[in-house]
Amino acid sequence: MVRALLAGSKTQTRRVLRAKAGMTIADATVDAGPACGGIGRRLELPVDKLKFPYAVGDRLYVREAWKTSSQHDSFAPRDLLGTAPVYFTADDRLWPVAKYRQAMHMPRWASRLTLIVTQVLVQRLQEISEADAIAEGCRPIGSEFLIPGQYFYSDASKSRTALSATSAYESLWNGLNEPRGFGWDTNPWVVAVSFTVEHCNIDESSIPKSQETEKAPKAHAGPSVAHITRSIT
Structure with missing residues (x-):
């Protein structure tokens, strides 16, 4: 992830969308679009029952090895x-x-990279487009697409590339999330976060401190007007 951010080839990230304790996410019944700033998805739960990790305007400082x-x-x-x-x-x-x-x-x-969240969408994992997958860091290499991270693996049996960006992202996603029960084939609801990258420490960011709240809540109920700071790894 860090190498892709430094190279300017990653401007999106996806996280599994979770419901609050005792709730289950499923299709249908409640239109969460207006409450989510125009997301326009239909979920079984009202938006205030969902856990949104990020909101438009959030500033995230990147942690790396x-x-x-x-x-x-x-x-x-x-x-x-x-x-x-x-x-x-x-x-x-x-x-x-x-x-x-x-x-x-x-x-x-110690962080040297700051992400500014520009868009937060709710979608099924497999709704990711080729353009989105490239924005996730699955950049083209010749006629194929890089599977982020696997280029540096020492295991020669692992594929470094895939025939499409979405296939490359599928491999990336499964490597991170399949062991947790959220593999590609389960097609979970996800939060798709778009951002810009500033090559500076968060306290040197161009976003005025007067526009943020320093203490980040555990989760958002959709995009908010308050800008927060937190870390991302």
Whole structure:
């Protein structure tokens, strides 16, 4: 994901749409479109019973695998100062030997990419178009399309490309979500999020801080007028 963001080849992401506790999502009966800013989908649940992870205007700081200098190896991320050097493993450089740190542990100050959410749609997973799949990072390579992430796999038995962008995305999706019970064939409801990418820390973003609320709620009931900040991995 990070390499695609850096290359400018990823401007969409999809997350499984979830209902609040005790609810089930299914087709029909309730038109959630107007309440969702014109999404125009028909769901069994009213929109206020759904969990929307993002809304238009949200600012997301990207967490990625990283290192700092070896003299900081004994420090937990929360104890590191904002002046500590940061090395990003996605850059594929010969960084100094130091402790590898997972993306989930990257502090806000260390992030170098900021996403600005521009559109939030609800759809079935398999409604993704070729253009959408390319926007998900499944870029063309010759006459085929890259399966993001698999280009760097050491397992030669894994395909690196597919004949279409949607087929490439199907492989990507299954690798991430099939073990959780949301494989491509289950065709789950998803939230399709479009965004722009700013190559800067979230606190250096062009969006004025006066237009955001610093504390992010756990979920949205559709697009809101408040802009929030949170992380994405």
